[in-house]
Amino acid sequence: MQTLIKQMNADNISRLIKNCAVVFCLITAGTALHAQVSTTLKPITKITPGTVWKDTNGEVIEAHGGGIMQQGNIYYWYGENHAKGEGNKTGISCYSSKDLLNWHNEGVVLPKEALPVAFRDSGACERPKVIYNDRTKKYVMWMHLVARGHLEADAGIAVADQPAGPFKYLYKTRPIRYNYGYRGGSARTYVGDPEEETKGNTFRDMTLFKDSDNKAYVIYASEDNATMYISLLNADYEAIATPAVLNKTWVRALxxxxxxxxxxFKADGWYYMFTSGTTGWKPNPAKVYRAKTMLGKWEDMGNPCAGDEQQTSFRSQPTCVIPAPGRSAGNFIYMGDRWVGEALAQSTYVWLPFSVPADGNIRLQFYKEWSF
Structure with missing residues (x-):
């Protein structure tokens, strides 16, 4: 009996030693794997325009045609998710960051299923922009909804209680109804949407701007892309100010x-607007305009790009401009998309620093890499 007990003890000790060895190997392997992941996902310290940009999980950032809203010390980047290709096959994604370099994926904050059927899959939900309403405590998103080859060209509005959503879709609209000559005559130099007369004027590429006095504006291409419209929003930012009065609550800019x-964006008392030409996915020369008031007269300041590829805006299209963190007033970051029209998932981002001189003649230069 004593011999059997000794043998059992010996077996248990042997088994314990083997188990410890296995555990040690697992811990060692796990430590090595963690070290490998940490090396791969080390923090980003520089911006390299036009290259693949990955989030803190090592996944490619999907936030095209996007905009950035700052809330406290956190930046939120909203944009189109094209991981599955052209069309609204996923929805609007959101990323958060404290340094504009390393972005955490907050997920899809407005899924395609939240929108009318026409704007899912083969339709599109483009250029989402979000601003915060201090009175209602709501985060308000406007977007361009497109279907039927741009015959459906509407504004979509959604709201959320938190910056990372989820956003609740409210409705779609064409905010302005104005006869600019689409019935014919000398004023008509292009063919617009045949439904404009009853539905309102087309709503295409757009952005939002919230001023220092908390007044907010929607800026969008209309009249079948011929003219830029700028309209004051109402107090809750969920619609335009009404009644809509030309040259009082809205203007036909450009x-x-x-x-x-x-x-x-705004600098030294002037309002500035980056724009692109209408060449689809193909890049073209950018133009900057400026005005003393949002609803005033906008003057052409020319192509801001300097150096090689100035005629293609460094192969990018503008989408947003934000103040440069940690820099004095008058320093900004240009955000653009380098579109790959035949494979949108391969599109990248072109972010470049610039300053606004006293004469307003902005010069945007390309850098292979840069840091704050």
Whole structure:
């Protein structure tokens, strides 16, 4: 009996030693794997325009045609998710960051299923922009909804209680109804949507701008892309101010200029607007306009891009402009998309720093990499 007990003890000790060895191997392997992941996901310290940008999980950032809203010390980047290709096959994604370099994926904050059927899959939900309403405590998103080859070209509005959503879709609209000559005559130099007369004027590439006095504006390409419209929003930012009165609550900016992709910001008492031409996915020369008031007259300041590829805006299209963190007033970051039209999932981002000189003549230069 004593011999049997000794043998059992010996077996248990042997088994314990083997188990400890296995545990040690697992811990060692886990430590090595953790070290490998940590090396792969080390923090980003520089921006490299036009290259693949990954989030803190090592996944490619999907936030095209996007905009950034800052709330406290956190930045939120909203944009189109094209991981599954062209069309609204996923919805609107959101990423958060404290340094504009390393982005955490907050997920899809407005899924395609939240929108009318026409704007899912083969339709599109483009250029989402979000601003915060201090009175209602709501985060308000406007977007461009498109279907039927742009015959459906509407604004979509959604709201959320938190910056990372979820956002609740409210409705779609064409905010302005104005006869600019689509019935014919000398004023008509282009063919617009045949439904404009009853539905309102087309709503295409857009952005939002919230001023220092908390007044907010929607800026969008209309009249079949020929003219930029700028309209004051109402107190809750969920619709335009009514009644809509031309040159009082809204203006036809840049009439007949055929500009799109507006990105608006303010510097030294002037309002500035980056725009692109209307060449689809193909890049073209950017133009900057400026005005003393949002609803005032906008003057053409020319192509801001300097150096090589200035005629393609460094192969990008503007989508947003934000103040440069940690820098003095007058320093900004240009945000653009380098579209790959035949494979949208391969599109990248072109972010570049710039400053606004006293004469307002902005010069945007390309850098292979740069840091704050």
């Amino acid at each position: 009439p007949g200029a055929f500009r799109e992709a507006p990105a608006v």
